[in-house]
Amino acid sequence: MRSPRLVIILAAALVGAGAVVGVAEAVTSTQSVTGKAVSGVRFVSQAGMIRVDGQAQTSNWVDIPGATATVTIPASTNGVLLANFDAFSVCSAPGSGPPACGWRITVNGQPMNPDNGSDAVMSAGSNGELRSIQRSSNVLAAGTYTVQAQALLNDPAYTAANPLFLTNWSLEVQQAKA
Amino acid sequence: MRRYTLIGLLASLAAVVTVGVAVAEASDPVQTISAGAITHVKVKTGTGPLAIGSQTTPVAGWVNIPGASASVTIATGQQADFIARLSAHTLCQYRYDCDVRFTVNGQLMQPDNGQFDGTANYDGAELFASANDTPSQQYIRTMVRAAGPYPAGAYTVRAQAFLYATGEPFGGVLTLTNWQFLVETAKA
Secondary structure (H helix, E strand, O other): OOOOOOOOOOOOOOOOOHHHHOHHHOOOOOOOOOOOOEEEEEEEEEEEEEEEOOOOOOOOEEEEEEEEEEEEEOOOOOEEEEEEEEEEEEEOOOOOOOOOEEEEEEEOOEEOEOOOOOOOOEOOOOOOEEEEEEEEOOOEOOEEEEEEEEEEOOOOOOOOOOOEEEEEEEEEEEEEEO | OHHHHHHHHHHHHHHHHHHHHHHHHHOOOOEEEEEOOEEEEEEEEEOOOEEEOOOOOOOOOEEEEEEEEEEEEEOOOOOEEEEEEEEEEEEEEOOOEEEEEEEEOOEEOEOOOOOOOOOOOOOOOOEEEEOOOEOOEOEEEEEEEEEEEEOOEEEEEEEEEEOOOOOOOOOOEEEEEEEEEEEEEEEO
């Protein structure tokens, strides 16, 4: 069986200030990353339910506990990382203001693509649903990288943090040669 | 369907309250599967609509999703992990939850602690689609699971749905459109 050759073509629509002022003025850009064979996979998961708390009146992204994977790109090679995070998600708001939760995935602290600064906002409210996001890195040099799923649980406009409940979550990271 | 959506909203509100109480004892340890290169990929797709289940003549328990399976052989002397994902445009009718799980030769893929409650509304353990779907407002869902390592042998990776529990007044129907079931085999 020949190893499947992975060709990654990413069209990342990044919406800028248009999100605030209206669709007509949205700024869109695209990125393309090409990888080769997938050489490794990390699958991190947790059965059952966890609660992730935010901080009131800040817009800080917080780590989803345990949703992290470390990968190493061998010396003298480059790599591309593909990540997927999925979970049954309930975003609730104990305080005033509409509920909103966001997810993003970072590599060594930097958001993976696409990222417009306010990733994957979910106005899930009280409705629990299965959610997933897929992200990719730029071409990375040799080294050790930490992939981390994060959540944004509140917004400065709201008066309280919004707890996020995740059930049966998983973080999958595929490592492709570049 | 409006009635179901409203009921669903109320049910999930109640679920959130319950969730806050039960969290501390509900989660299992984090598990990690570290696999090597992906050596094999099998993909099943269908444009649908693929309707699973029946409102009037339902089957209780987990039922196979027709076509959403893959047979994989791990060669002698090898070990492998499986990663599976189901992606589809969904419509869940006549039931709060349309649940889905993946199995390898009948064994659950992760994450799954086997504590699924088929009679609970909005049991997030296996929920794939819900009564929040309506014919005019559907969503694309993706579920990812993994399992392994497995020794050499023949394996069937399968997606199953739970749409009816004994005693319920009628069965649910999960309709998948433009669905894809992908199984990757990676060296362990």
